[in-house]
Amino acid sequence: MTQQTGLEALSSESRRFEPPADLAAKANVSADAYEQAAADRLAFWAEQAGRLEWATPWTEIVDWQPPYAKWFVGGTLNVAVNCLDRHVAAGNGERVALHWVGEPDGDTRDLTYAELLRQVSMTANALTELGVQAGDRVCIYLPMVPEAVISMLACARIGAAHSVVFGGFSAQALVDRITDAGAKVVITADGGYRRGSASALKPAVDEALERCPDVTAVLVVKRTRQDVAWAEGRDHWWADLVDRQPESHSAQAFDAEQPLFLLYTSGTTGKPKGILHTSGGYLTQCAWTHWAVFDLKPESDVYWCTADVGWVTGHSYLVYGPLANGVTQVMYEGTPDAGGRDRWWSIVEQYKVSILYTAPTAIRTFMKWGEDLPGGRDLSSLRILGSVGEPINPEAWMWYRRVIGGDRCPVVDTWWQTETGAMMVSPLPGVTSCKPGSAMGPLPGISVDVVDGEGRSVGETGGGFLTLDEPWPAMLRGIWNDDSRYRDTYWSRFPGRYFAGDGAKWDDEHVLWLLGRVDDVMNISGHRISTTEVESALVSHPKVAEAAVVGASDETTGQAIVAFVTVKGTVDDLESGGDEFAQELRAHVAKEIGPIAKPRQIVISPELPKTRSGKIMRRLLVDIAERRELGDVTTLADPAVVQAIDDTMGAAAAKG
Ligand code: WTA
Numbered sequence: 001m002t003q004q005t006g007l008e009a010l011s012s013e014s015r016r017f018e019p020p021a022d023l024a025a026k027a028n029v030s031a032d033a034y035e036q037a038a039a040d041r042l043a044f045w046a047e048q049a050g051r052l053e054w055a056t057p058w059t060e061i062v063d064w065q066p067p068y069a070k071w072f073v074g075g076t077l078n079v080a081v082n083c084l085d086r087h088v089a090a091g092n093g094e095r096v097a098l099h100w101v102g103e104p105d106g107d108t109r110d111l112t113y114a115e116l117l118r119q120v121s122m123t124a125n126a127l128t129e130l131g132v133q134a135g136d137r138v139c140i141y142l143p144m145v146p147e148a149v150i151s152m153l154a155c156a157r158i159g160a161a162h163s164v165v166f167g168g169f170s171a172q173a174l175v176d177r178i179t180d181a182g183a184k185v186v187i188t189a190d191g192g193y194r195r196g197s198a199s200a201l202k203p204a205v206d207e208a209l210e211r212c213p214d215v216t217a218v219l220v221v222k223r224t225r226q227d228v229a230w231a232e233g234r235d236h237w238w239a240d241l242v243d244r245q246p247e248s249h250s251a252q253a254f255d256a257e258q259p260l261f262l263l264y265t266s267g268t269t270g271k272p273k274g275i276l277h278t279s280g281g282y283l284t285q286c287a288w289t290h291w292a293v294f295d296l297k298p299e300s301d302v303y304w305c306t307a308d309v310g311w312v313t314g315h316s317y318l319v320y321g322p323l324a325n326g327v328t329q330v331m332y333e334g335t336p337d338a339g340g341r342d343r344w345w346s347i348v349e350q351y352k353v354s355i356l357y358t359a360p361t362a363i364r365t366f367m368k369w370g371e372d373l374p375g376g377r378d379l380s381s382l383r384i385l386g387s388v389g390e391p392i393n394p395e396a397w398m399w400y401r402r403v404i405g406g407d408r409c410p411v412v413d414t415w416w417q418t419e420t421g422a423m424m425v426s427p428l429p430g431v432t433s434c435k436p437g438s439a440m441g442p443l444p445g446i447s448v449d450v451v452d453g454e455g456r457s458v459g460e461t462g463g464g465f466l467t468l469d470e471p472w473p474a475m476l477r478g479i480w481n482d483d484s485r486y487r488d489t490y491w492s493r494f495p496g497r498y499f500a501g502d503g504a505k506w507d508d509e510h511v512l513w514l515l516g517r518v519d520d521v522m523n524i525s526g527h528r529i530s531t532t533e534v535e536s537a538l539v540s541h542p543k544v545a546e547a548a549v550v551g552a553s554d555e556t557t558g559q560a561i562v563a564f565v566t567v568k569g570t571v572d573d574l575e576s577g578g579d580e581f582a583q584e585l586r587a588h589v590a591k592e593i594g595p596i597a598k599p600r601q602i603v604i605s606p607e608l609p610k611t612r613s614g615k616i617m618r619r620l621l622v623d624i625a626e627r628r629e630l631g632d633v634t635t636l637a638d639p640a641v642v643q644a645i646d647d648t649m650g651a652a653a654a655k656g
Pocket residue numbers: 265311312313387388389390391392413414415416417418419439500501502514515516517
């Protein structure tokens with residue numbers, strides 16, 4: 001028996017939003033791209049690779065020995081030259097590359113492409129002086145300052161792979177990543193500004209390096225001017241070492257498959273995996289998708305990606321994609337509420353941001369804070385809005401479009417992963433008529449297939465597991481130091497296909513809906529219900545700000561739905577008491593999806609526990625829902641939240 005689900009109901013009812021006519025008329029990419037790519041996928045990608053500057057042309061587009069791919073075989077290029085030198089050579093050296101905005105108000109820096117090239121060249125020279133050579137690994141542990149971008153490009157320039165570790169990670173996380181990567185140099189800062197105050201970074205490096213004997217040098221950016229411990233001979237101030245270097249650096253071209261970076265992602269279990277990306281194919285797909293999906297006009301757009309450089313979105317869509325395309329962008333150091341809850345909107349107003357790329361969790365936070373804040377600022381410069389990182393519920397999609405986008409900006413929901421390197425599933429703003437909450441379908445040149453548990457394609461309609469059945473240029477090339485884990489994790493569940501770990505379904509119109517990680521799909525009395533669907537239903541209630549739903553084990557039904565909900569305003573504002581409101585929500589979900597999806601329990605909580613990258617910690621919520629011992633909370637943005645929720649549950653259990 002198939003259950004009528006919330007998303008089916010929404011997708012069949014929901015309006016479609018057509019591309020604005022003026023945008024469609026001048027769009028970078030038309031519907032022809034899909035036909036062209038379908039006719040000859042490899043020729044399509046070769047054409048996009050041709051948008052880059054190569055020192056030696058490739059002799060073969062792809063060498064595919066599943067599950068190992070080499071793209072643009074025999075070609076050589078320098079990634080940093082593609083992001084900097086060629087724009088300066090084309091006469092765009094005076095264009096601003098980065099409008100950097102620090103968290104403390106008024107703390108700003110503008111760097112043109114020429115200035116960025118000068119600083120990257122000096123840093124490349126400094127790294128060379130420290131003994132870094134092509135093929136080495138450099139660990140970067142920095143706040144959101146321009147030196148993070150400069151360091152990444154300096155590594156790329158000399159053919160060293162960077163491993164950026166998010167500034168919120170602990171000393172232990174640094175030890176694991178430095179050791180696994182075999183990094184010999186660490187680039188860090190005294191500290192950074194976050195949530196209104198200076199936080200320290202260097203002490204974590206000092207602690208970590210007691211256990212990393214192979215690190216020979218540490219380069220330290222002075223950001224907060226707090227006191228730091230100093231290891232003579234090992235530690236170097238950026239201002240001392242970099243600023244005295246020659247201002248030019250002649251860059252060598254590297255093989256298309258030269259490692260560009262490692263980026264560690266936590267699996268659900270076990271130690272973090274070092275995802276390996278290389279140069280030519282990665283840059284090709286980052287640059288093309290950034291240009292196509294945001295309909296980028298580098299001469300006039302001001303682009304802002306709010307992700308931290310410590311995550312893949314920061315790598316592909318703050319550093320490599322935008323800089324390869326030569327656009328002007330905003331980079332902001334701090335939190336959305338630093339200096340007022342309308343900080344983001346004041347930045348959009350001040351810099352006339354035209355493209356904004358952010359995450360649903362941020363959008364839902366702004367929904368909670370109310371329309372007046374963005375309403376008080378001039379957001380008319382915006383023309384395209386992007387979403388990434390998790391399924392965006394239709395309610396948040398609509399709010400984003402209406403309140404931030406003034407009902408005129410297309411919303412592009414982009415699905416991809418650290419492992420895919422670049423966007424895979426997304427609408428094109430000048431082509432696709434969008435359904436709120438859907439990433440619509442694969443981009444030109446990308447092949448996806450939804451399969452059932454036995455790996456059989458479900459065809460044009462139906463749900464199952466999202467797989468990628470053809471190689472793509474920006475695909476991961478492996479897991480650093482762990483080839484068998486690469487094959488097991490991604491290629492063994494459905495032999496011959498890359499399994500993304502996400503559930504997805506094609507609706508009746510062959511439109512793709514991402515349903516979250518498959519471990520988030522619940523099975524209630526034999527019926528599959530996605531946590532996302534229940535969350536969407538909850539968030540569609542006018543008083544709900546954010547919802548996280550987990551499947552907790554249940555004796556009778558297999559799993560039962562437990563929902564954690566935050567409300568707009570405060571809990572005390574609710575007219576009915578918390579218990580009554582929970583009943584109202586259960587009825588609401590029953591109405592939206594069906595009685596089967598009614599949460600067994602609804603916990604109304606002041607905040608939801610999130611990782612530092614803003615993802616809701618569902619596994620932790622499962623533990624709370626099942627009242628087990630709490631798991632590892634070191635990646636939690638605010639561990640106090642967990643305690644608060646746990647206390648609420650405890651009180652409820654005691655009452656019950
Ligand atoms: C989820 C972030 C639905 C998905 C770029 C994926 C999404 C995981 C979307 C990768 C989206 C990302 N809609 N789900 N638009 N974008 N995801 O590696 O579950 O941090 O597998 O990469 O985020 O997260 P990662």
